[in-house]
Amino acid sequence: MGGVLRERCLPVLCVIAALLVAWYVATVFLNAPFERDSAARAGAALSTRDLVANTMAQERPVLPAPHQVAAEIWDTTVNKAVTSKRSLVYHAGVTLSATLLGFLFGTALGILLAVGIVHNRAMDRSLMPWIIASQTIPILAIAPMIIVVLNAVGISGLMPKALISTYLSFFPVAVGMVKGLRSPEAIQLDLMRTYNAAPAEVFWKLRWPSSMPYLFASLKVAVAISLVGAIVGELPTGAVAGLGARLLAGSYYGQTVQIWSALFMAAALAAVLVAIVGIAHRLVLKRMGIAP
Missing domain, CATH: 1.20.5 (Single alpha-helices involved in coiled-coils or other helix-helix interfaces)
Known part of the structure; x- marks a missing residue:
């Protein structure tokens, strides 16, 4: 040991x-x-x-020392009340709410698009290139546009940040699920046809279970990039809460120690989210009798 x-x-x-x-x-x-x-x-x-x-x-x-960043993290997580606006835990919670909502939307959208692409040749040829092309647009350019449009129709607060996270997180899920749903071998599909299985039975009993390893691998990427989207979404809104707002305030006032502490909190939060997805991955595959 x-x-x-x-x-x-x-x-x-x-x-x-x-x-x-x-x-x-x-x-x-x-x-x-x-x-x-x-x-x-x-x-x-x-x-x-x-x-x-x-x-x-x-x-x-210009560059804070590691012990300065560690002291700032300790002070803003342990010595400050969770409800205080000087607490990193408070700001992380604000960002986490947008991250999880965007991750949920992105996962649902990615799975639905993947199912449509796999089962419809027209969607495969017409939609897949646009999905890939959508990720060539820099998020820093599109985020202010999304926020301005949503504010014009009266939508503000959590939803604009969540939609930016959705924009980033749906792509790895869609691509991974397309690969996963197409992972069954031809002999397995032929066997299902031999059993006269309906398309829904082929999906739920063959394609869906086969896609689970691909889905969770994509979810690990999606949940991390969803956090990035939530932070980026906080920058052009002038938000007063969230890790993005913490970064922006540190940049305005030259508080580099504050900036670095917020970056490390974001990294720790991403690591925890990826770890949770990894645990869910192992539990699901164990339940299915598949070695992770």
Whole structure:
């Protein structure tokens, strides 16, 4: 057991340690010019030791040190009430609501499109190229358009952000489910025809179970990109809550430590969502008798 843990954990810990060392080196390198300029204006000598220490304790650094980001995350998650607008947990909850709603819409839309494409040749030839082309449009360009149009018809708040998440998340689900629904081999389809199975029986008893590994692989991508869509959707709306709003406020006031803490919270939230989908994946495949 110890050997297995060592084999799995040691490489990860080595990579993390290397990244932290590189981060600290970059912190000193990027923040040093400000400290040298400040010392020159004050006419004071600055030793190398003081220079390194000062670069890692700046209030508004170009690149905050890892311990500064960790302290900010601790302060805004543990020391602040969850209902406080200075709490990262509060902002993460706001973003999570739009993420989950957009993920739900995107999953439903992707599955419906995939079913239509697989069972209708006209949809396959006409719709699939447009689905692919839709993802060539930068989300930063289309997000303000979606928000302006929805605001014009009186829709604001959570729904515009959810629809932006839907726009991003439906694509991997649609593509993955098309591949999954077409994954049964010809001999399996011939056997269903031999049994005189109806199209609905072929779908539910063969195509749908065969598509489950593809569906959950796509859902892992979709839930992560849905979070990105929710954050992007908060930027052009001038939102006062959410991780996107936290990033925007940090950018306005030069609070780089706040920006980095919000980025790490977003990464942690995405990791948790992907892990939940992974757990559901294993449970469903185990229930179906399929090895994940």
